[in-house]
Each structure stands twice: as structure tokens, then as C-alpha cells.
Amino acid sequence: MAGRLLSQSLLRKIQHIQKFGIHNRSRIGSREIVGYGFNGQASYIDRSDFPMPAVRFRENTPDVQVLREKEKGDWNKLTLEEKKALYRASFCLTFAEMHAPTGEWKSIIGITLLLMSAGIWAYILEKLFVYPELPESFSVERKQAQLKRLIDMQANPIEGLASKWDYENNKWK
Structure with a gap:
């Protein structure tokens, strides 16, 4: 009985691997795998220390495929907008956008100040209403x-x- 259950679970896993592949092809859709990537898996990650992700950012649409065919020829014939569209099809962010400040520190400081003021108010209220006189x-x-x-x-x-x-x-x- 246990052997049959084990063999059924193994069979399901093997069928899943055959259907979707080891690298989760179902997750990337029709995006093109263009390299090894950061960790050998077919995933997209914007990293400045490893600038070449394993898959392209956007799925292949007819517009992008036309641009990819033009890309194989002379790059001087491509307009600036076409070059930008090709870049945005392959990558989500530029290096400048990756390193741009997010402003997250403002929310962290705001929450910290709110918590500190809540603590100070709790101390004042305890001093007034909880603790007895000296x-x-x-x-x-x-x-x-x-x-x-x-x-x-x-x-x-x-x-x-x-x-x-x-x-x-x-x-x-």
C-alpha cells in the first residue's frame, strides 16, 4: 500500500517535470531564455552586480518579434524609439533606475518617530495615572x-x- 502511494507521488512529480520542465517553463510563459542567469534558474532579476538575467523581461509579441528581426540587420537603420523598445522588452530597469533613491527612508523615519511619540505618551500617561506620588x-x-x-x-x-x-x-x- 505504502509502495503504491510512493510510486503514485513519484509518477505525479515526473509528469509535472515532463509537462512544465525542471526550470518552471510555465512561469515564464513565452519569454525567451537567453542565458544561464544569476543562479542557473530561468528567472528575471534586476541586479547591477549580475546584469544579464536568464530570461527576457517581456513576452514575445508580434511587435517585439518584428523589432528583433530588424535588430539582426544594421543597427544604424533602427530609430531611437525602436532601440528603446528593444531594451524595454529585454530589461525592466536601466542602471540609473536601479540605483535611483526610492525614498523608503522617509517612511522608516516617519514610522520610527510615530512609535517613539507613542512610547513617550504612554510613559506620560502612566506617570500621571498609574504610578503613585513619590x-x-x-x-x-x-x-x-x-x-x-x-x-x-x-x-x-x-x-x-x-x-x-x-x-x-x-x-x-
Whole structure:
């Protein structure tokens, strides 16, 4: 039973390969394969470091086929528009278009600033409505009283706070 299922799945895979080919000919349609490509597969990718894709950008239409026949002859007889049409049939972008700035950084900075402002507003609202008031011991007068008490008790007289206090002149050393 398992052997029959395995052989059926293998048979389906083999039929798929025979029908569409290993390089997914069904995905590229009637576009012409013109080279090995970036990774050996029949795909179109605009890359400046590997400028020759494996397939042409557009499918072969009657207009393009007429231009391809004219292309085999003298290029001086082609007009500028025909040369541009031939280029656009083979490639999607020029090198200048590939390297042109996209403006994506603007949206990234905008989203970052929105998230930062949302975080700041969340902090402010938590500070106002969630956290309790600070205890009295955090006031300036209470802190000074605590410091005076530590000095009077001579806390850590060798290396600590009391070592920095001059007891004869009642000021910091």
C-alpha cells in the first residue's frame, strides 16, 4: 500500500517535470531564455552586480518579434524609439533606475518617530495615572536631613561619606 502511494507521488512529480520542465517553463510563459542567469534558474532579476538575467523581461509579441528581426540587420537603420523598445522588452530597469533613491527612508523615519511619540505618551500617561506620588523622603529637605544624620553618626569614616567631611570646620574636605 505504502509502495503504491510512493510510486503514485513519484509518477505525479515526473509528469509535472515532463509537462512544465525542471526550470518552471510555465512561469515564464513565452519569454525567451537567453542565458544561464544569476543562479542557473530561468528567472528575471534586476541586479547591477549580475546584469544579464536568464530570461527576457517581456513576452514575445508580434511587435517585439518584428523589432528583433530588424535588430539582426544594421543597427544604424533602427530609430531611437525602436532601440528603446528593444531594451524595454529585454530589461525592466536601466542602471540609473536601479540605483535611483526610492525614498523608503522617509517612511522608516516617519514610522520610527510615530512609535517613539507613542512610547513617550504612554510613559506620560502612566506617570500621571498609574504610578503613585513619590514618598516624602524624596523631598530636598528630607534628603539634606538624611545626609546631616549620616555625617553626625560618622557613617563609614574611613572610605565612605564621613571620610569626606571635615568635622573641625563643619564643611566638605
